[in-house]
Amino acid sequence: MNFDENPHRRYNPLTESWVLVSPHRAKRPWQGQVEKLANDERPAHDPECYLCAGNTRANGEVNPNYEQVYVFDNDFAALLKDTPDEKYEDGELFLAKTEKGVGRVICFSPAHNLTVPEMSEEGIRAVVDAWVAEYNVLGAKDFINYVQIFENKGFVMGCSNPHPHGQIWAQSGIPDEPLKKQNAQAKYWAKHNRSLLADYLEKELEKKERVLFENEHFVALVPFWAVWPFEAMLIPKRKMARISEMTSEERDALANAYKRLTVKYDNLFETSFPYSAGIHQAPTDGLPHEEWHWHFVFYPPLLRSATVKKFMVGYEMLANPQRDISAEKSAAILRDLSEVHYKSI
Amino acid sequence: MNFDENPHRRYNPLTESWVLVSPHRAKRPWQGQVEKLANDERPAHDPECYLCAGNTRANGEVNPNYEQVYVFDNDFAALLKDTPDEKYEDGELFLAKTEKGVGRVICFSPAHNLTVPEMSEEGIRAVVDAWVAEYNVLGAKDFINYVQIFENKGFVMGCSNPHPHGQIWAQSGIPDEPLKKQNAQAKYWAKHNRSLLADYLEKELEKKERVLFENEHFVALVPFWAVWPFEAMLIPKRKMARISEMTSEERDALANAYKRLTVKYDNLFETSFPYSAGIHQAPTDGLPHEEWHWHFVFYPPLLRSATVKKFMVGYEMLANPQRDISAEKSAAILRDLSEVHYKSI
Ligand SMILES: O=P(O)(O)O[C@H]1O[C@H](CO)[C@@H](O)[C@H](O)[C@H]1O
Ligand SMILES: O=P(O)(O)O[C@H]1O[C@H](CO)[C@@H](O)[C@H](O)[C@H]1O
Numbered sequence: 001m002n003f004d005e006n007p008h009r010r011y012n013p014l015t016e017s018w019v020l021v022s023p024h025r026a027k028r029p030w031q032g033q034v035e036k037l038a039n040d041e042r043p044a045h046d047p048e049c050y051l052c053a054g055n056t057r058a059n060g061e062v063n064p065n066y067e068q069v070y071v072f073d074n075d076f077a078a079l080l081k082d083t084p085d086e087k088y089e090d091g092e093l094f095l096a097k098t099e100k101g102v103g104r105v106i107c108f109s110p111a112h113n114l115t116v117p118e119m120s121e122e123g124i125r126a127v128v129d130a131w132v133a134e135y136n137v138l139g140a141k142d143f144i145n146y147v148q149i150f151e152n153k154g155f156v157m158g159c160s161n162p163h164p165h166g167q168i169w170a171q172s173g174i175p176d177e178p179l180k181k182q183n184a185q186a187k188y189w190a191k192h193n194r195s196l197l198a199d200y201l202e203k204e205l206e207k208k209e210r211v212l213f214e215n216e217h218f219v220a221l222v223p224f225w226a227v228w229p230f231e232a233m234l235i236p237k238r239k240m241a242r243i244s245e246m247t248s249e250e251r252d253a254l255a256n257a258y259k260r261l262t263v264k265y266d267n268l269f270e271t272s273f274p275y276s277a278g279i280h281q282a283p284t285d286g287l288p289h290e291e292w293h294w295h296f297v298f299y300p301p302l303l304r305s306a307t308v309k310k311f312m313v314g315y316e317m318l319a320n321p322q323r324d325i326s327a328e329k330s331a332a333i334l335r336d337l338s339e340v341h342y343k344s345i
Numbered sequence: 346m347n348f349d350e351n352p353h354r355r356y357n358p359l360t361e362s363w364v365l366v367s368p369h370r371a372k373r374p375w376q377g378q379v380e381k382l383a384n385d386e387r388p389a390h391d392p393e394c395y396l397c398a399g400n401t402r403a404n405g406e407v408n409p410n411y412e413q414v415y416v417f418d419n420d421f422a423a424l425l426k427d428t429p430d431e432k433y434e435d436g437e438l439f440l441a442k443t444e445k446g447v448g449r450v451i452c453f454s455p456a457h458n459l460t461v462p463e464m465s466e467e468g469i470r471a472v473v474d475a476w477v478a479e480y481n482v483l484g485a486k487d488f489i490n491y492v493q494i495f496e497n498k499g500f501v502m503g504c505s506n507p508h509p510h511g512q513i514w515a516q517s518g519i520p521d522e523p524l525k526k527q528n529a530q531a532k533y534w535a536k537h538n539r540s541l542l543a544d545y546l547e548k549e550l551e552k553k554e555r556v557l558f559e560n561e562h563f564v565a566l567v568p569f570w571a572v573w574p575f576e577a578m579l580i581p582k583r584k585m586a587r588i589s590e591m592t593s594e595e596r597d598a599l600a601n602a603y604k605r606l607t608v609k610y611d612n613l614f615e616t617s618f619p620y621s622a623g624i625h626q627a628p629t630d631g632l633p634h635e636e637w638h639w640h641f642v643f644y645p646p647l648l649r650s651a652t653v654k655k656f657m658v659g660y661e662m663l664a665n666p667q668r669d670i671s672a673e674k675s676a677a678i679l680r681d682l683s684e685v686h687y688k689s690i
Pocket of ligand 1: 316497504
């Protein structure tokens with residue numbers, strides 16, 4: 001089957017959903033909205049930034065003079081820990097439940113003008129350590145059953161502050177997307193007594209066409225079922241249900257892979273490449289979750305240039321996601337890109 | 346349960362998924378991306394527009410001097426009718442199938458400077474008639490099993506041409522989103538021998554708090570499980586599996602409801618309100634589909650003003666959709682808005 005010529009649907013066995021691939025459509029001219037270029041000229045400290053060290057936030061709190069990573073409660077959290085337990089039900093068609101949770105913000109570095117691809121691997125390793133610590137502390141609370149770690153990067157991704165940072169939303173329920181992945185992995189585990197992603201990784205490492213790079217502990221690849229034009233995934237070679245199972249070497253390897261992937265991203269259109277990225281892993285509900293093989297996904301919106309993105313609208317919202325370039329072509333483009341950041345040359 | 350104070354999750358029984366509602370979060374200040382205002386000053390005929398009557402399209406074809414509605418094959422269709430039938434399979438984890446289909450473009454009016462809320466009900470009725478005709482003709486082809494009718498409006502929704510138009514993507518497979526709705530409706534039908542949406546509508550008409558307006562044949566409401574800030578739905582009062590079952594009076598009533606809802610939308614922020622909208626209905630696979638109750642959904646992205654939208658990123662992509670204002674509050678705001686277009690005052 002010619003993936004680069006024929007419109008086709010691909011199956012995502014992790015979420016049990018489909019994507020429509022229309023590779024011939026990449027030729028379509030673009031006359032629509034053009035995004036603003038990211039402003040890359042920033043000072044190392046911005047007195048107006050509520051994430052910079054020593055500055056005062058909206059609620060009057062003062063950030064410490066942190067030197068690596070700084071984590072605090074989101075001043076505008078979508079989830080609150082003191083929400084009373086309530087349920088609203090009227091027949092089968094009206095169902096709501098209050099949700100308890102915690103919102104955290106993680107400043108990745110005091111340097112206002114850095115982003116992950118421009119940080120040192122040691123600096124990124126400190127972010128990884130903070131994630132593990134947060135996962136452990138939040139996950140230990142009995143009203144927290146799932147911890148979503150993520151990074152929104154770039155104005156086009158709704159990120160309101162360019163200071164390098166990520167978020168954690170931890171909550172009592174298990175959200176839909178990780179739950180889908182859990183169900184699919186559990187079925188596979190029950191059937192084969194093997195990890196779905198370990199088997200997938202084995203095949204991808206044989207096929208090679210979607211692999212971007214690997215280090216001792218991680219593989220970076222464009223998944224077969226990628227939705228976003230340059231979607232990618234970091235998968236640990238060893239099956240682990242949660243990030244807290246990583247050894248120190250694995251944490252270093254994750255920092256290395258995170259940096260290398262995002263350097264390639266920046267180099268693609270020579271711009272600070274926007275994305276939403278996040279970790280899917282086992283819930284913190286006290287169960288072993290042997291089925292889980294945690295992984296880190298990257299959903300970047302840009303399609304053709306620093307200013308032309310893919311819109312997931314109309315058909316995508318109403319029917320299913322659609323992409324215009326094959327995963328194999330995207331992987332080939334990303335694989336060939338330098339691992340030296342364009343700004344440092 | 347206080348829907349306007351407590352963070353909660355609501356269940357969507359049509360798609361069997363959840364939305365996180367964080368009503369207290371509407372107070373959050375916005376420092377992020379601001380959208381461009383829609384350019385409302387357009388000529389009635391634009392010589393550069395490939396949808397205007399008499400103009401030549403990219404492929405050299407000349408549009409006729411149409412007077413109401415004009416439908417043609419999309420010059421850059423994502424689906425093609427001559428795709429060979431092929432399948433790619435490697436174990437359980439790699440599965441792809443070629444997909445056949447047709448892409449159509451529907452110009453709603455020759456007037457380049459109109460939008461649905463500014464068109465006459467007669468003009469919109471002609472659009473409804475064209476949808477029914479297309480659904481019938483496309484649905485009759487044996488390689489077409491599902492017909493997705495939709496409208497992307499506004500640059501912010503990835504729409505590259507402000508000329509009033511919609512699209513149809515018709516294909517051999519049944520896409521995920523309508524399939525979810527089909528499965529949920531089929532379960533409900535099997536259990537109760539009643540339409541899920543008819544039962545839902547009955548309750549909403551009693552409760553009234555989410556109803557925007559009704560006419561003889563349609564109800565406009567903000568669904569209990571709305572994801573987008575001002576998401577709405579037009580539901581026919583009579584259970585019909587597909588739009589082709591509408592009587593002439595019902596088609597007029599649909600045109601009336603489509604106009605009234607979009608006028609309210611434009612009046613909300615006194616701007617040409619962007620959205621993706623589309624019809625979910627029975628597949629054209631030859632089966633009766635008694636479970637289906639067709640409906641028309643509207644997904645508009647604006648949140649606080651003509652230039653500040655809701656971003657479905659990070660948490661939403663990785664976990665589940667999240668909204669900052671309750672469906673009830675949105676409904677109250679929309680219900681109170683005038684049905685006279687702000688530009689006509
Ligand atoms: O077909 P258009 O208007 O050029 O393109 C727009 O609608 C399509 C269908 O919803 C999307 O796939 C595109 O991303 C969007 O830009
Ligand atoms: O929390 P922030 O960065 O202000 O807001 C951003 O990320 C959130 C979580 O993905 C989204 O809900 C918001 O729509 C987005 O603007």
